[in-house]
Amino acid sequence: MITIKNLHASVDGKEILRGINLEVKAGEVHAIMGPNGSGKSTLSSVLAGREDYEVTEGEVTFNGKNLLELSTEDRAREGLFLAFQYPIEIPGVSNINFLRTALNEIRHYHGQEEIPAKDFLALVKEKQKLVELDVKLTNRSVNEGFSGGEKKRNEIFQMAMLNPKLAILDETDSGLDIDALRIVAQGVNTLKSKENATILITHYQRLLDYIVPDYVHILYKGRIVKSGGKELALELEAKGYDEIKKEFEIAE
Amino acid sequence: MSLAETKSAVTQQLMESLQKQAPKIAFIPDAEIVSAIRQLEEKGIPNNKHEDYKYCNIEACIRREFKSVEQSFQSLGIEDIAAYKIDEAINLVVLNGAYSAELSEKVIAKGISIKSLNDISGKEKDLIASQAKSFSDSLIALNTVFCNNGLFFKVEKNNAIPMPVHIIYINNTDKPSLSNSRSFIHIETGSELTLIESFVNAGTGKVFSNYVSEKLLDENAKLTCYTFQNEGAASYSVHTNSVKVNRYANYSNTTLTLSGELVRNNHNVELAASNCEAHLNGLFLTKGTQLVDNHTLIDHQMPNCESNELYKGIASGKSSGTFNGKIFVRKDAQKTNAYQSSKNILLSDDATINTKPQLEIYADDVKCSHGTSTGKIDTDALFYLKARGIGEESARKLLLQAFAEEVIEKIEVESLKERILQLFEKTL
Numbered sequence: 001m002i003t004i005k006n007l008h009a010s011v012d013g014k015e016i017l018r019g020i021n022l023e024v025k026a027g028e029v030h031a032i033m034g035p036n037g038s039g040k041s042t043l044s045s046v047l048a049g050r051e052d053y054e055v056t057e058g059e060v061t062f063n064g065k066n067l068l069e070l071s072t073e074d075r076a077r078e079g080l081f082l083a084f085q086y087p088i089e090i091p092g093v094s095n096i097n098f099l100r101t102a103l104n105e106i107r108h109y110h111g112q113e114e115i116p117a118k119d120f121l122a123l124v125k126e127k128q129k130l131v132e133l134d135v136k137l138t139n140r141s142v143n144e145g146f147s148g149g150e151k152k153r154n155e156i157f158q159m160a161m162l163n164p165k166l167a168i169l170d171e172t173d174s175g176l177d178i179d180a181l182r183i184v185a186q187g188v189n190t191l192k193s194k195e196n197a198t199i200l201i202t203h204y205q206r207l208l209d210y211i212v213p214d215y216v217h218i219l220y221k222g223r224i225v226k227s228g229g230k231e232l233a234l235e236l237e238a239k240g241y242d243e244i245k246k247e248f249e250i251a252e
Numbered sequence: 253m254s255l256a257e258t259k260s261a262v263t264q265q266l267m268e269s270l271q272k273q274a275p276k277i278a279f280i281p282d283a284e285i286v287s288a289i290r291q292l293e294e295k296g297i298p299n300n301k302h303e304d305y306k307y308c309n310i311e312a313c314i315r316r317e318f319k320s321v322e323q324s325f326q327s328l329g330i331e332d333i334a335a336y337k338i339d340e341a342i343n344l345v346v347l348n349g350a351y352s353a354e355l356s357e358k359v360i361a362k363g364i365s366i367k368s369l370n371d372i373s374g375k376e377k378d379l380i381a382s383q384a385k386s387f388s389d390s391l392i393a394l395n396t397v398f399c400n401n402g403l404f405f406k407v408e409k410n411n412a413i414p415m416p417v418h419i420i421y422i423n424n425t426d427k428p429s430l431s432n433s434r435s436f437i438h439i440e441t442g443s444e445l446t447l448i449e450s451f452v453n454a455g456t457g458k459v460f461s462n463y464v465s466e467k468l469l470d471e472n473a474k475l476t477c478y479t480f481q482n483e484g485a486a487s488y489s490v491h492t493n494s495v496k497v498n499r500y501a502n503y504s505n506t507t508l509t510l511s512g513e514l515v516r517n518n519h520n521v522e523l524a525a526s527n528c529e530a531h532l533n534g535l536f537l538t539k540g541t542q543l544v545d546n547h548t549l550i551d552h553q554m555p556n557c558e559s560n561e562l563y564k565g566i567a568s569g570k571s572s573g574t575f576n577g578k579i580f581v582r583k584d585a586q587k588t589n590a591y592q593s594s595k596n597i598l599l600s601d602d603a604t605i606n607t608k609p610q611l612e613i614y615a616d617d618v619k620c621s622h623g624t625s626t627g628k629i630d631t632d633a634l635f636y637l638k639a640r641g642i643g644e645e646s647a648r649k650l651l652l653q654a655f656a657e658e659v660i661e662k663i664e665v666e667s668l669k670e671r672i673l674q675l676f677e678k679t680l
């Protein structure tokens with residue numbers, strides 16, 4: 001699905017990603033954990049094509065294509081989805097209009113016709129139910145006045161609508177109460193299939209009780225310093241990040 | 253040649269070329285015409301040395317674009333007007349500055365009186381030029397001296413007109429010409445009207461249009477106006493609105509400027525009695541070398557009045573936009589509420605926006621606030637949209653439409669709103 005080789009990226013001349021290697025195959029769930037400031041959001045932004053970051057070295061192949069050469073919109077059209085850690089509020093752009101435009105531009109890219117209005121509304125209804133998103137919210141402006149939890153649920157709703165091949169969820173669990181966490185996890189689990197893959201970026205192991213990862217990676221200071229199975233998350237939880245910091249501070 | 257001489261030379265030359273075809277004006281008091289001529293002789297057509305025209309040099313525009321003014325106006329037929337009409341409204345036409353009864357629709361609504369300015373009665377005559385004073389501005393003066401047979405429109409006492417009235421101001425010339433349109437809109441006590449004023453240019457020649465409209469709201473009157481400016485690239489225009497609002501009356505205007513090489517709006521509102529209100533909104537979209545300059549003046553003279561202003565602009569290319577909002581709160585105008593906001597987006601490095609709030613407050617118990625912002629398109633929002641598969645161009649459009657929405661949603665005439673939305677999207 002995606003292969004990341006020796007990825008380096010900087011912002012304002014400061015190197016933040018310092019050689020990331022990662023391979024995610026179809027059907028897999030990978031968790032990336034790490035302390036604040038280790039570069040988790042930077043990695044997801046670079047993969048989504050944010051221009052503030054400069055890729056200085058390395059390559060990323062996404063379904064056989066050179067991802068780094070694609071525009072942000074083409075990455076999304078190729079099936080990459082990023083659930084933002086901090087979803088943006090866009091006053092004046094209705095959620096519905098936004099999603100219809102997105103869906104149709106993706107379809108257009110693949111040479112498909114626009115989705116008929118009736119089918120679109122049926123799809124909205126179905127996916128809305130999945131994440132228990134209030135009907136009123138879908139008619140409002142994108143994320144405007146949404147609570148933290150509603151914003152996160154709206155991200156998963158969009159993901160459900162766009163049906164991506166690779167979803168990167170950047171701390172979708174942070175700021176959620178247990179109920180919301182369960183709903184989000186259920187949404188992700190329902191959408192999971194053999195054909196798609198998920199990268200869960202998280203700070204806590206809590207989410208991993210609900211979405212069980214196949215692999216866990218620890219990101220620290222812009223590098224993946226340790227990888228393992230789901231038990232690594234538990235180990236991390238027990239030891240705490242300070243242990244990791246100590247261990248790899250020396251290794252550096 | 254000294255500067256003063258050049259200034260008067262442009263004005264002089266313009267007056268001479270207009271003089272040839274100028275009709276005798278019977279509907280403006282002689283004293284006002286004398287004052288207008290004096291204003292033109294002393295002050296001339298304003299240039300950028302004039303504080304109020306700092307970013308909008310009318311004199312230079314006339315010198316550059318209207319070296320010869322040929323007044324080559326042509327007539328139009330009903331079929332030429334069709335495209336500009338609004339179905340749900342009563343459509344009236346002012347052609348080349350004169351009210352045209354032939355091109356206008358028959359008015360079936362009770363309580364409306366329409367005349368050309370030449371036909372007004374003595375009492376009505378007293379109103380003309382009572383609000384738009386020549387000494388305050390040379391373009392009012394120019395209109396006062398050279399206007400043709402304009403429109404007098406009245407809603408008689410206690411009539412709520414059920415459908416909008418749409419005045420189409422249309423010019424048609426094949427050579428450089430200057431038109432001076434004039435209208436007086438009178439809403440009598442207890443009456444209500446929705447008025448759309450569209451400005452278009454049907455000809456192939458350059459036109460400088462100098463509009464003056466006086467609007468008078470008697471007690472308890474309500475006037476909701478939409479000013480739709482879409483005169484095209486060969487048009488240069490100055491629109492002066494001199495509005496007087498009386499007790500319990502409510503005036504609102506939304507000005508939408510979609511084209512015109514130069515568009516200057518002078519919107520002056522006198523809140524002349526207690527407990528009345530004014531709402532001014534504006535949206536402009538400029539490209540190329542266009543210039544749009546909105547000057548508003550809200551004069552709070554009496555207590556318990558409210559004013560609201562919201563102006564938005566989007567400028568690209570080498571175009572420029574101005575919002576200059578003056579608010580006077582006179583010493584008797586206690587308990588005034590006055591709000592003003594101007595927000596703008598610059599789409600290129602060569603585009604400019606000038607904003608200037610000017611508040612002069614002489615009363616102590618008032619609530620006034622103003623805010624301006626000028627920025628680029630929100631890159632975080634743009635990234636968010638693109639990250640969902642929306643292309644750069646549509647993402648920009650979505651964001652600009654969202655920005656404009658706050659003004660466009662003020663339009664309560666559905667078909668006008670549709671038309672504006674379509675044109676807006678096409679122009680983006």
Ligand SMILES: Nc1ncnc2c1ncn2[C@@H]1O[C@H](COP(=O)(O)OP(=O)(O)O)[C@@H](O)[C@H]1O
Binds near residue numbers: 034038
């Ligand atoms: N746009 C930016 N400009 C400057 N510094 C940045 C920017 N984005 C991230 N950083 C810095 O890069 C480091 C990693 O940040 P981030 O990727 O957000 O970490 P995480 O998501 O793991 O908490 C931090 O030190 C942060 O301050």
Ligand SMILES: [Mg+2]
Binds near residue numbers: 040041042085171
């Ligand atoms: Mg982060």
